[in-house]
Amino acid sequence: MQQIPSxxxxxxxxxRAFMPLAMAIxxxxxxxxxxxxxxxxxxxxxxxxxWIIFAxxxxxxxxxxxxxxxxxxxxxxxxxxxxxxxxxxxxxxxPHSASLNTRWRALLAYLITDQAYAxxxxxxxxxxxxxxxxxxxxxxxxxxxxxxxxxTIVGILLGSLIPQDWSLDFILPLTFIAIVVPLLSNRAMxxxxxxxxxxxxxxxxxLKLNLIAAAVTGIAIGLIAEKLGWAK
Amino acid sequence: MTLPIGDSxxxxxxxxxxxxxxxxxxxxxxxIALLARFDLPRWLKRALIYVPSxxxxxxxxxxxxxxxxxxxxxxDTPRLAAAALAILIAWWTRSVLWTVVVGMGALWALQALVP
Numbered sequence: 001m002q003q004i005p006s007x008x009x010x011x012x013x014x015x016r017a018f019m020p021l022a023m024a025i026x027x028x029x030x031x032x033x034x035x036x037x038x039x040x041x042x043x044x045x046x047x048x049x050x051w052i053i054f055a056x057x058x059x060x061x062x063x064x065x066x067x068x069x070x071x072x073x074x075x076x077x078x079x080x081x082x083x084x085x086x087x088x089x090x091x092x093x094x095p096h097s098a099s100l101n102t103r104w105r106a107l108l109a110y111l112i113t114d115q116a117y118a119x120x121x122x123x124x125x126x127x128x129x130x131x132x133x134x135x136x137x138x139x140x141x142x143x144x145x146x147x148x149x150x151x152t153i154v155g156i157l158l159g160s161l162i163p164q165d166w167s168l169d170f171i172l173p174l175t176f177i178a179i180v181v182p183l184l185s186n187r188a189m190x191x192x193x194x195x196x197x198x199x200x201x202x203x204x205x206x207l208k209l210n211l212i213a214a215a216v217t218g219i220a221i222g223l224i225a226e227k228l229g230w231a232k
Numbered sequence: 233m234t235l236p237i238g239d240s241x242x243x244x245x246x247x248x249x250x251x252x253x254x255x256x257x258x259x260x261x262x263x264i265a266l267l268a269r270f271d272l273p274r275w276l277k278r279a280l281i282y283v284p285s286x287x288x289x290x291x292x293x294x295x296x297x298x299x300x301x302x303x304x305x306x307x308d309t310p311r312l313a314a315a316a317l318a319i320l321i322a323w324w325t326r327s328v329l330w331t332v333v334v335g336m337g338a339l340w341a342l343q344a345l346v347p
């Protein structure tokens with residue numbers, strides 16, 4: 001017999017679905033916390049970043065740019081570019097959230113991350129009663145949030161103790177490699193990635209605008225490749 | 233070692249944290265707030281698909297080629313070799329954990345071998 005889902009069972013299922021993600025979230029959160037302290041932020045500033053911004057890759061880049069003396073406007077614009085993908089996620093959650101009030105939507109929006117979105121949207125698309133599935137998304141993304149904050153605190157506390165010659169900063173590019181490589185499933189995606197990478201190291205722009213230039217070039221190359229029929 | 237952000241006044245750091253936090257929330261919130269009624273234009277959806285593919289390598293490449301932080305390309309063989317191995321592992325396993333474990337292990341082994 002099909003069990004009728006309740007808010008509580010949806011939420012619990014979301015938290016359970018989150019569990020395997022912890023293995024990726026914990027090291028990333030620790031790296032973010034440690035990187036902020038290593039760059040000279042106070043523990044309180046480092047922790048505030050992790051809940052005010054709540055986007056690991058954007059946090060890391062913001063720390064680097066601030067350390068390099070980039071203007072505030074460039075930092076904000078770069079963070080916006082890195083987080084543009086959340087706009088896509090948020091848009092696709094819109095139709096599933098039509099029955100929710102603004103407070104619920106604001107909560108789900110604030111908690112959007114790559115992994116929680118991927119699990120949440122898959123669950124929304126399963127057959128059956130959908131009326132309480134926002135509780136599942138809240139379960140995944142709420143657990144992600146708690147895990148992220150705890151990992152960040154550990155990173156802040158341990159970051160200053162880890163010797164420089166362990167090269168732990170290398171975890172950062174490794175994490176991003178693990179995120180981006182599975183996305184490169186067609187030639188258009190691959191060309192967008194190559195273009196983004198090349199522009200970021202070969203073109204030196206004033207005011208640390210490289211990342212924005214790399215993103216715009218990569219997106220343009222991807223769209224051109226798609227027009228040429230290479231997105232198959 | 234000098235701490236780059238340690239020299240910034242606290243006000244600048246807090247302004248950065250709050251303004252980047254605000255833009256991050258606006259980006260996440262506006263579509264879900266409006267899209268029960270509106271849809272993103274098709275061209276924007278197509279373009280957004282390429283954002284992660286274009287942005288992530290633009291974060292990875294400087295971390296690999298500018299180990300000193302300065303915009304001068306330095307060929308650090310252990311880092312580049314370990315990153316190349318990590319790309320293969322990421323492709324085969326699709327696992328963040330395995331990619332990080334094998335990549336770090338390879339970096340430490342190569343750093344021990346190449347003095």
